[in-house]
Amino acid sequence: MRPVPIRVLVRAALPLLAFAGGGFADGGARAADAGPPGDAAGRGAYLFDAAGCLGCHTNDKEGGAPLAGGRALATPFGTFYTPNITPDPVNGIGRWSDADFIRAFREGVRPDGAALFPAFPYASYTRMTDRDLLDLKAYLFSRPAVAAPNRPHDLTPPFSWRFLVPAWQWLYLTPGPVPDDPARPPAWNRGRYLVDALGHCGECHTPRSLLGGMESGRYLAGNPDGPDGDKVPGITAAQAKGIGGWSDGDLTLLLETGLTPEGDVVGGAMGEVVRNSTSKLTAEDRAAIAAYLKTVPAKE
Secondary structure (H helix, E strand, C coil): CCCCCCCCCCCCCCCCCCCCCCCCCCCCCCCCCCCCCCCHHHHHHHHHHHCCHHHHCECHHHCCCCCCECCEEEECCEEEECCCCCCCCCCCCCCCCHHHHHHHHHHCECCCCCECCCCCCHHHHCCCCHHHHHHHHHHHCCCCCCCCCCCCCEECCCCCCHHHHHHHHHHHCCCCCCCCCCCCCHHHHHHHHHHHHHCCCHHHHCCECCCCCECHHHCCCCECCCHHHCCECCCCCCCCCCCCCCCHHHHHHHHHHCECCCCCECCHHHHHHHHHCHHHCCHHHHHHHHHHHCCCCCCC
């Protein structure tokens, strides 16, 4: 087994809003029935935990309230601050309708019609099903409201010019959702949905153009300029610069415990991802992620 070059594997949860999904119910692109039938908030709780939304939207370093935002995310384009996603009607999302919520994820547009900065990874979230989006919204609206104002982003022109974002969307946003591939087994479709849509792994693991769009030809090949300036590794089937030498069991064990095949334990950002996110997935979902990643063409 080759040594792991860095202590990170699936950096799935650092871009601003990070949500993931559940088991195999009704095909690949569906959440697990984490609550009783009809319990949207119960299913949304699984979506919420799976992606570690708590970590991204809670400013632990400064004692911030859960989901009240304010956590800094350093990028090559400046520093973004995660928003308040509690149901507070003034500072949070308490006045968002179902249609507002879906539009934000599907089209990258706020309720007031302004474009959202793509640090919110709607280029991936657009693939989510309406059911998953509404279940997630139900859970968020069941949380305590916190009247914490949002902190303005610290960006330099032209990246701070919101009126330019629709041009970025025209270049890089293909509205979803994306249907399952009928030629593939359910586990593969579920894994693709978790990786590409809910887990939005490509947002960190795929290198970006000068304008911040993901380079589709280098899908999951690694990113030298990841969030907070970290170098993010490739997770394709490449042997030297990927996970081609990892077994499915190696991958699922890391996602569950943070333990690498060499016996190391991931720390930092990936440690947080494991703690808040992948360790809370079902075993079936972790296996689906591994099954899908093992089929991603190698990029050295």
